[in-house]
Amino acid sequence: MQKAIVIIPTYNEKDNIVQTINALELVFKKIKNWEMQILVVDDNSPDGTAILVKALQKKIKFLNLLVNKKKSGLGGAYLSGMNQAFNQLGADVVFEFDADLSHDPKKIPEFLAKIDQGYDLVLGSRYIKGGSIPQDWGIHRKFLSVIGNRFINFLMLDFSIRDWTTGFRAIRKNVYQTVEKELHSERFSGYTFQIGFLHKALRANFKITEVPFKFKDRVAGNSKIGPEYIKNTLLYLMKVRIKEILGKRVVKFAMVGAFGALVQLVALQLWRVVFPSEQIFVLANFLAIETAVCSNFILSNLWTFKDRKLQTKQIPLSFLTFNLSSAGSILIQTVIAFATSKFIGIKPMFTLPLFHYVVDTGTVSAVVGILIGMFWNFFAYNTFIWKKKKN
Ligand SMILES: Nc1nc2c(ncn2[C@@H]2O[C@H](COP(=O)(O)OP(=O)(O)OP(=O)(O)O)[C@@H](O)[C@H]2O)c(=O)[nH]1
Ligand SMILES: [Mg+2]
Structure with missing residues (x-):
């Protein structure tokens, strides 16, 4: 049986992590054709998130924990987590999954069905039919996310992917192996990691598809993704596009x-x-x-x-x-x-x-x-x- 590991990066998520793991456990029970595991990647959160996870490990066998000494952003957390999942825990597929209950775990079987159909990378999309962003998001955040994603479409001259910044994804090992080498050489955090990863997978001609989901706003804890990511993302996109165009x-x-x-x-x-x-x-x-x-x-x-x-x-x-x-x-x-x-x-x-x-x-x-x-x-x-x- 193939193995899928849900990677959850955490930084100060003590108010969310237990609920998230429990919700995943419920969904895992219904999945018969995949062996499911969880890997929490905590950057030594001061609020003690890792201590809660360690306690849970006693009763949940399929729960793994990786604690990084240093906080290295979302990108760093995912790279270390994927390395562990694929190279030590024997994963065939990993999921990117937020700890704050924004992502609907009940969608996971749909992602796996796409992988079974032969897709290499499945994106949870808020911008295709059946997907949505929270009604109560401020106009700023809505604008940034909606217009930002369309802007990326124009910059890439590729309209096939509607949600470039989504943090809910299923990734096959072959995609990771191809993309990982290039990602290590670049400094990535937050959305830049997500966009950079997707961009490289797209260029390597992997089969990519989207599954709709309704993004729920976090209720507890604080958002870690701030305005500096917008600047970094823009700079990154400009850089790769100029390089690509000049490379033609x-x-x-x-x-x-x-x-x-x-x-x-x-x-x-x-x-x-x-x-x-x-x-x-x-x-x-x-x-x-x-x-x-x-x-x-x-x-x-x-x-x-x-x-x-x-x-x-x-x-x-x-x-x-x-x-x-x-x-x-x-x-x-x-x-x-x-x-x-x-x-x-x-x-x-x-x-x-x-x-x-x-x-x-x-x-x-x-x-x-x-x-x-x-x-x-x-x-x-x-x-x-x-x-x-x-x-
Ligand atoms: N290990 C680790 N996890 C992080 C880091 N930054 C963010 N995360 C986690 O990555 C996930 C997504 O971050 P969020 O702050 O929720 O970002 P977001 O979903 O875009 O923003 P919100 O809608 O405000 O929640 C959460 O589970 C965070 O705890 C980090 O530096 N290290
Ligand atoms: Mg979030």
């Missing part, structure tokens, strides 16, 4: 291209110092283009296509192909410019309001030419120069 090959390609244009302009000034004579401006211009081509080639090889870096002996031929591809782009742009002037004619189209700049068919055709030229280059680099490695 097309974005790197566009940045190298833009930098190349700058290199060309600067190089032109320098080459004109070397070849000041007006008669050989064309030479200086050509050398400036070639300088930019070199810079683009080197940066593409070291950055944009780092994962397909060329071997030294491939470089001469590849550099030649790179030049031909750039020439192809110039040819494409020239053909478009020629076609525009021949078949449409160069005539004004509209005026840019703020700048009083008249945009004509020539400008538009140049923009179209640049875009198609870039598209061609990106295609040529991928197909002829930095080919996908076969594995």
Whole structure:
């Protein structure tokens, strides 16, 4: 039989923990196809939460307790708890579960049914049909939670998950093993841990689903999650998204291209110092283009296509192909410019309001030419120069 362990992080929860454990015990009695256990992870709460749990352990066999010497936030508590549950207690699945009765234990069988169906990560969701947040939450808290979750959707460009910040989850061991390595290297607490964990599981293509539940407000004890988490969460999200976007090959390609244009302009000034004579401006211009081509080639090889870096002996031929591809782009742009002037004619189209700049068919055709030229280059680099490695 597979084993599921409900991890309950606690910090000063003496007024809640006994009731929570009792409520779980009632639900466990009804679960037949999973072996159920509890692991309380207490950060040495000054109110003596751990003492209560120790006393309960005498009568409840499936109750485990881990006491951390130092308070290390929700993230730290879960990481140490998961490590214990998976690596020492033999769990196949763990639950994240709050001590303050906010999470409905009667929902646990529904989570397990999803795991049985083949899901790796099940989220208790307040924002799908059947789920809810407390009516009496202040407008601030409602706004933060609802808008915050939608904001995360937009930032991630992923709308499949409705409740990113939920602390009620079931996690398979394989998810933990994949995500854990990366999580240790980052400093996580509170919601940042939850979002970071989910984000990494999503990127690793695990099967994720949501189960609705009605979040109940805590009645006893104090909330530990304060406003500093909002700042940390935002910073974390921004950081990973910028990293992800900059990591995309097309974005790197566009940045190298833009930098190349700058290199060309600067190089032109320098080459004109070397070849000041007006008669050989064309030479200086050509050398400036070639300088930019070199810079683009080197940066593409070291950055944009780092994962397909060329071997030294491939470089001469590849550099030649790179030049031909750039020439192809110039040819494409020239053909478009020629076609525009021949078949449409160069005539004004509209005026840019703020700048009083008249945009004509020539400008538009140049923009179209640049875009198609870039598209061609990106295609040529991928197909002829930095080919996908076969594995
Ligand atoms: N071990 C440990 N547990 C913590 C820590 N911070 C919070 N917890 C526990 O994590 C769970 C969730 O924290 P809460 O303060 O209830 O956060 P919340 O549910 O977002 O906020 P409320 O709605 O006000 O309850 C509770 O069981 C807390 O006791 C910590 O630093 N260490
Ligand atoms: Mg709570």
